[in-house]
Amino acid sequence: MNDSSSRPINPDTGLPQTAPQAGWPTALDAGPKVISYRVNVKASPEALWEILADPHRHHEIDGSDTVKPKVSGPHQLTVGDTFKVAMHKFGIDYTMKLTTVAAIPGEIVEWKHPAGHTWRWELAADAHHPGYTTVTESFDYSSVPFLVAMAYYFSNTVAFNAQGIQASLTRLAGRYL
Numbered sequence: 032m033n034d035s036s037s038r039p040i041n042p043d044t045g046l047p048q049t050a051p052q053a054g055w056p057t058a059l060d061a062g063p064k065v066i067s068y069r070v071n072v073k074a075s076p077e078a079l080w081e082i083l084a085d086p087h088r089h090h091e092i093d094g095s096d097t098v099k100p101k102v103s104g105p106h107q108l109t110v111g112d113t114f115k116v117a118m119h120k121f122g123i124d125y126t127m128k129l130t131t132v133a134a135i136p137g138e139i140v141e142w143k144h145p146a147g148h149t150w151r152w153e154l155a156a157d158a159h160h161p162g163y164t165t166v167t168e169s170f171d172y173s174s175v176p177f178l179v180a181m182a183y184y185f186s187n188t189v190a191f192n193a194q195g196i197q198a199s200l201t202r203l204a205g206r207y208l
Contacts, residue, residue: 056200064173064180066193070200071163074207076137076154079164082203083152084140086114086129092206094198095191099124108142109134146179148172166203168196 042055061067072079082088084107090100097120104114112131117124132149133141141151149171157163170192172183183189 056197059167061169061171062173064175065169065171066189066196067167067169068193068196068200069165069167070204071157071160072166072204072207073163075162076156076164078207079154079166079203080137080140083154084108084134084136086116089116092199092203093195094200094202095195097195108140114142147175148183149174166200168200170196 056068056070059067059069082092086104086108087100087102087106089102090098097118099117099119101117102114105112108114108131110131110133112134113128114131115126115128118127119125127144129142129144131141132143133139133151137154139151139153141149143149149169151167151169151171153167153169155165155167157165170189172180172189175183
């Protein structure tokens with residue numbers, strides 16, 4: 032007998048999952064011009080830090096399919112570090128130079144794009160679920176000039192990044208099923 036009541040429910044279909052599935056990211060209200068989602072991952076903050084603070088590994092979890100494996104820079108980010116990442120978007124290959132603006136091992140890593148927005152990953156051990164970490168990824172464009180913010184909005188960059196964050200978090204959680 033198959034007891035579907037013990038399996039997680041897919042929020043899109045309302046049906047029980049048929050295979051193990053990483054949790055779905057939850058949207059957070061992080062304020063205007065901040066897109067933020069979180070998910071619980073069955074891994075320690077330290078294990079997740081090893082991936083998130085190493086730009087040479089970002090392509091492994093990138094849900095936007097824009098980050099490529101070619102990277103120059105350190106393997107563990109600290110504040111002030113710069114790194115270059117090969118990217119591909121809209122059919123164009125390019126390199127992005129990013130600057131680390133926050134890095135607390137096992138807790139936070141954040142880097143800034145030349146246009147002024149930031150990407151931030153936050154890790155917190157889940158006190159209610161030992162062995163799990165709550166992972167939050169945020170795209171913060173609150174400090175970019177007004178015209179840049181409008182360009183992000185009208186070019187669907189905001190929506191594209193929201194989808195990419197959800198996919199990245201799902202991919203990260205899926206590594207630890």
